[in-house]
Amino acid sequence: MLLLNGHLRPTAALSLPNRGFTFGDGFFETLIFAGGRLHFGAHHFARMQAAAAALYLELPKALASAEQLEQGMGHLAAANELTAARVRLHIWRAGGGLYTPETSSVEWLATAAPFVPNEAPIARAAFALGTHAIYSPLSFCKGPQAWLYVRASREREQRGVDELVLLSADGYVAETTSAAIFWVKDKQLYTPALTTGCVAGVHRADLLARASSLGIPAHEVLATPDQLLQAEAVFTANVAGWRLIAQLQEHPYAPEHAAVLTQLLAGR
Structure with missing residues (x-):
């Protein structure tokens, strides 16, 4: 089962024209509903609000609060008989038009699949060579720029490593292929x-807030690859969990x- 504009359906046919398909005029969220709750729900909703504002979109009533977001994703998980669900929520502008849209209203689709956490250490990581992060007014959210991560993921496979660290166009550490990066x-x-062009990840926001509550100095910085190699520990964090990096380039941690x-x- 899936949710199309708030209605449970076994399948969905998307109407044309579809601005999400033709212009990438929208964004998406990857959410985890497990243990009877939506993980990082408040952070997801805050990022959705910011993305909608940046794209001049109006969130629908069914997604108008963190509580409603959690309720809807829980309803979808239950309909699919999933106690732990990985939900993909797509939001795109309704209507037609060319570059100038006709409306600020949206359509949306949510699909669910079983969630299996993976917090195993990343054995070998390297710096990406063929792809770099690109800063824009929309790079903080998830949207059409996902092709960067598809390209980087292919490079990771071709080079035979477990993860790649993307740099910004200026050569600063930005993120990994699918997660924020932190170091101590x-x-x-x-x-x-x-x-740097990195995504404003929900787990990233949670970690920064947690560090503040624990009195741990936390910094959002422009750092060179050498600074990352000089760290005591490096780990990635996304909605699915934490993963320690055991080795970056030839440097073990x-x-x-x-x-x-x-x-x-x-x-935690």
């Missing part, structure tokens, strides 16, 4: 600034020496 140095937490990381993990 001298009892402080670091992550790339949004100006020893995360047991990073007390800050231990605090953050214990606070």
